[in-house]
Amino acid sequence: MSSAVLPMEGAAASPRLESFSYDDVIVRKFLWATFIWGLVGMLVGLIVALQLANPIFNTSLEWLSFGRLRPLHTNAVIFAFAGNAFFCGAYYSTQRLLKARMFSDALSKFHFWGWQAIIVSAAITLPLGFTQAKEYAELEWPIDIAIAVVWVAFAINFVGTMIKRRERHLYVALWFYIASIVTVAILHIFNNLSMPAGLFKSYSIYAGVQDAFMQWWYGHNAVAFFLTTPFLGLMYYFMPKAAEGPVFSYKLSILHFWSLVFLYIWAGPHHLHYTALPEWASTVGMLFSVMLWAPSWGGMINGLLTLRGAWHKVSEDPILKFFVLAVTAYGMSTFEGPLLSIKSVNALAHYTDWIIAHVHTGALGWNGFLTFGMVYWLLPRLFQTPVYSKKLMELHFWIASFGILLYVVAIYSAGVTQGLMWRAFDTTGRLAYPDFVETVVRLLPMYWLRVAGGSLYIVGMLLFGWNIFMTWKRRPAKYEVPVITAPALAKKYVPAPAHGAPVPAGLWARFAAAGWHRTWERMPITFTVLTTVAVVVASLFEIIPTFLIKSNVPTIATVKPYTxxxxxxxxxxxxxxxxxxxxxxxxxxxxxxxxxxxxxxxxxxxxxxxxxxxxxxxxxxxxxxxxxxxxxxxxxxxxxxxxxxxxxxxxxxxxxxxxxxxxxxxxxxxxxxxxxxxxxxxxxxxxxxxxxxxxxxxxxxxxxxxxxxxxxxxxxxxxxxxxxxxxxxxxxxxxxxxxxxx
Amino acid sequence: MKLSDIMGFANLAIYAEVAMVLFLLVFVAIAVRLWLPGSQQDLQEAARLPLDDDPTPAATPRGSTHGR
Structure with missing residues (x-):
């Protein structure tokens, strides 16, 4: 098939048919990067897991000690693995949902190579000890500037594509992408404001409580807008594709989106319960986190019910299996998140491995499995040949699922064990385990189980890579590039008479039926601005008081700067x-x-x-x-x-x-x-x-x-x-x- | 005089509550609108967008589904 013609919506009103093709070269690039960095990030994870199980694995090389490698692991799996996976899926789905090629191939390439260069520089500078000491924002200021530049290039490319689109309505997946793009930009810039003291050294311009507040406003929303909303966007696109039916409830997806945008941004302070943070801020963080229960589970249910009528396929289709487990893991970790944000639960869980188990449910289950399902779905379409082996996909699914289970159960027990040991008193009212190291060595068996679980997940990753490689090897000599035709959008939108109904009269009727939300969706720029406003205003109202109201940080006369x-x-x-x-x-x-x-x-x-x-x-x-x-x-x-x-x-x-x-x-x-x-x-x-x-x-x-x-x-x-x-x-x-x- | 003194005197606390109420109103408006009848058809069309976009050879066995 050399060309395909897409019948367009409301064909009668066609002003002018345009021919174009999608840029899948860039999608293939991001797909490879996803696998390669995923494997690297997970292998570094295995090394740090071994280092905790036995310090001998720290070797005598100062560059490879736990303190330097742990940030490399987190940055690699978040920004390199999940990041490239998001870009891969976003470049594929955005072009198709908007019926337009990306705005600029040059910007796409710049985005790809720029992002890979940033990852490489992270892999070099973090072991060398160049770090800002802020979690998931460790990279030093020159790299931060590079990230901002590449991200803006991506944003321009994305918005440019929306402007030249040929589909009036912006599908819900695109809203999730928009929210992710603007919010990550804001978070990144404000958390990384710092005073350079040399090429690879800087100090955060914020101090103490304010810096903590800023960091966890960033840290929590990095989880929200780098690991959650982008992947929800992917879910809303690729799950209907794989299930061959539309999402269960489009209404629910709209509600899911707006609730997340309104609520997530406030939740950061739950990372700082019982620390030297003002009580009110911590309570706000807790309340908003608990409220997140509703939309998160709404989203999960929406994802799972998309499979209505297709459940029989799940047993045969490994792709659907990956999606089902991913969405379930999303549900589990978003159930647990609000739970952990409740102060009394947090008192036990904070500083323990419980949090590590929580994030790995999300990262391995939700982000990992959604990525695997998406890539397996993409393989035959991108490499234009059937997937090499369905059996390997099945094997990957079961091995990796078992790996997650082993990892998470072991580390949950480690977390709860240590939390309980810290707070245990004996009958005379003294600490039952006064020696801190006692509470650490008790965890070592669990740490070895984690090594086993993580290794299984990595074995799955190798099967994944083998399958990608073998499918790629069988690709045609030359990829077909289908030519798509679709009419350009008319400059001025005339609302179709609502399927035969007369245009309603009266303010309320218009509100109810004229579809003002639909109108927003037709205005991507306005929509982007509104989303940004929602995020910025919420951020400002939460953050400004700690920065600017003196009474929030009482001064202590004897506190002096370091010599x-x-x-x-x-x-x-x-x-x-x-x-x-x-x-x-x-x-x-x-x-x-x-x-x-x-x-x-x-x-x-x-x-x-x-x-x-x-x-x-x-x-x-x-x-x-x-x-x-x-x-x-x-x-x-x-x-x-x-x-x-x-x-x-x-x-x-x-x-x-x-x-x-x-x-x-x-x-x-x-x-x-x-x-x-x-x-x-x-x-x-x-x-x-x-x-x-x-x-x-x-x-x-x-x-x-x-x-x-x-x-x-x-x-x-x-x-x-x-x-x-x-x-x-x-x-x-x-x-x-x-x-x-x- | 530092910025924090000025802000401290400005009594901005009420603005946060105003913003919160505005947010809530927008959110409720979206929710109410969604559950009112009248948008069903639009939403159903929107929900089918991802299924109507793929003309590539290896696409889903069912092919692109243009039915409405």
Whole structure:
């Protein structure tokens, strides 16, 4: 078949027929990228899973320790695997839904290669320790700028296609794409505002509570608008395709869309329950999260019922199987999300593996399986030959499903186990497990099960790749490019007399029947603007108060900026990714204050650019570690953690004792901090290196006095010790030493 | 005087509530409109959009379904 003619809607009113073809070359490119990066991201996931099961897998290479690889895993699976999958499906479906080729092939190519270049730069810079220390926004500022540029190119390409479209109505999948595109742009730009201190170092312009608020407004909505709405768009397109029937209820899909857009953006603060965040913000976050139950389940039901009348096909068609499990996983994780946002549940789950299990239900089940189903559906259409093996598809489905089950069940139990152990008291009213490491080693069997489950999922991924490769090998010598003809849209839209009905009279009747929502949908630009307004206004009203109303962050007189050496230590802490395992935020619970000390106050974080509260405690909280151990303990612990805590799973950092600290560089760091409002006093006037050297010598002398090695004064370890010993000390200081930085 | 002082004096709290009410009204309007009769046919056509777009050879066995 060399050409196909699409009969057009309302054929009688055809002004002019236009011929065009779809750009599937770009879709094939994104398909390959989806598989390749998916495999890479999952393999890195396997490595970090092994590192948690046994620290020996951290090797002696500093670039491959858990703290540096964990962000690489999350970024790779979110932005590289899920991102490319979304682009693949979006480029395929958008062109067809709009009956138009993409606005510009050049922009499509720029989008593709730009995105891949960003992924490669992430894969290089994260192991090198260049990080902003904000979850899922770790990439440093030059890469952030590149992301913004590529994203804008994608947005222009997308909007341009909508403008030249030949189908009047914008199908619901497209609304989900629009919402995703605009919201991700807003989130990315505002969360990444930072003050550069060199080519690969920057400090968030926000501090402490505000930075935390900003980060989780971003973090939560990255889940919402990068992993949920784009994939819902794909679901609303590819599920009807695979089921060969329309979506169960188009009304429900409209409602699903608007509820998500209105609700999601408010839910971020549930990541910060019981932290030093104002109570009202945390409650707003919880309420909106609970409200999300309704639309999420509405969406899930809508997806599943799309298979009405096609259920008998599910047993034979692996593609439908993948979709059914994906939508079920969407339902499970969106049931669990609101549950976890309820404060009392969150008190148990926060900082534990429960959250890790929750996100993997979503990522492996929802994003992964939807991607697999979509790609298998696309293969014969893109490579224009039947899929190599249906049996392999079946096998992939069962192996990967079993892998998810193993992973999730193991990690759920790990999370609940550790949460319960942390809060357990014995009959005398003391902590039942005062040694933090006890609560970690108890999880190791579960961590090994996770390794097994994850490996099965990766085996499935290899089958997936084999099937793609073999199908591709059987492609025709030259792909057919069908020519489509469709009439151009008339400049002015004349509403068809509503299927014979007279045009209604009266305001209410017009409201009820003239289809004003349909009118919005015919105006993509207006529609985009309205969606943006909904997202921006909600964001502003939630965020502005914490930024601008003074009473929200009471100041504490004794809280002073870090000394230049402590700041250098903090930078190393960030570069090594210590915040991936150690929180610095003690919640106001008795079991936490017993274990770690006085709970954290908002006023303690006012100079924390960025905040380092953490989100998972694989190791103990460090907010009050200062003064708890002598310097020498830290030196030995960094050099070989098991020498101080026998069963510790922390990677060793012997290079802190051998690598020289770049004292001159500290000046630029201090200057950058001063520019964003940290009162550094004399340190900004070129004195930072000298001040740092003086403090480093004191610390090195003290280490030697305690019986440690000599000659550490110019080594990184002094900065790390200085930072560790400072944490939590401000609250104990007498309010007389004004201007510590001098 | 910092920006936070100015904003603190401006008493903007009421704006958040106004925005919330406006949002709610728009949302209710969308929901009410959806469940009123009159848009059935339009919506059914819209729901079929993904099924009407694929003329490629390997398309669904049923082919493109143009029926309404």
């Amino acid at each position: 230049p050496l402590e700041l250098a230590g903090r930078d190393i802490y960030i570069a090594e990714g210590c915040f991936n395992c150690h929180s610095q935020m003690i919640r106001p619970f008795r079991h936490e204050t017993e274990r770690f000390g006085e709970y954290s106050k908002p006023g303690e974080s006012v100079y924390e650019h960025p905040f380092l509260w953490g989100s998972r405690r694989i190791g103990p909280d460090l907010a009050r570690i200062g003064g708890k151990y002598p310097h020498l303990w830290h030196v030995r612990h960094f050099n070989e953690p098991t020498s101080m805590t026998a069963r510790s799973i922390m990677p060793a950092y012997p290079h802190f004792l051998t690598k020289t600290l770049d004292f001159e560089q500290i000046q630029s760091r201090v200057d950058a901090m001063a520019m964003i409002g940290v009162p550094y006093g004399d340190a900004v006037r070129g004195q930072a290196p000298a001040m740092a050297r003086a403090q480093a010598e004191e610390i090195a002398a003290e280490i030697e006095k305690q019986g440690g090695p000599a000659g550490l004064a110019d080594k990184q370890i002094t900065a790390m010790v200085a930072y560790m010993q400072r944490l939590g000390m401000d609250l104990r200081a007498q309010p007389t030493t004004v201007g510590v930085a001098k």
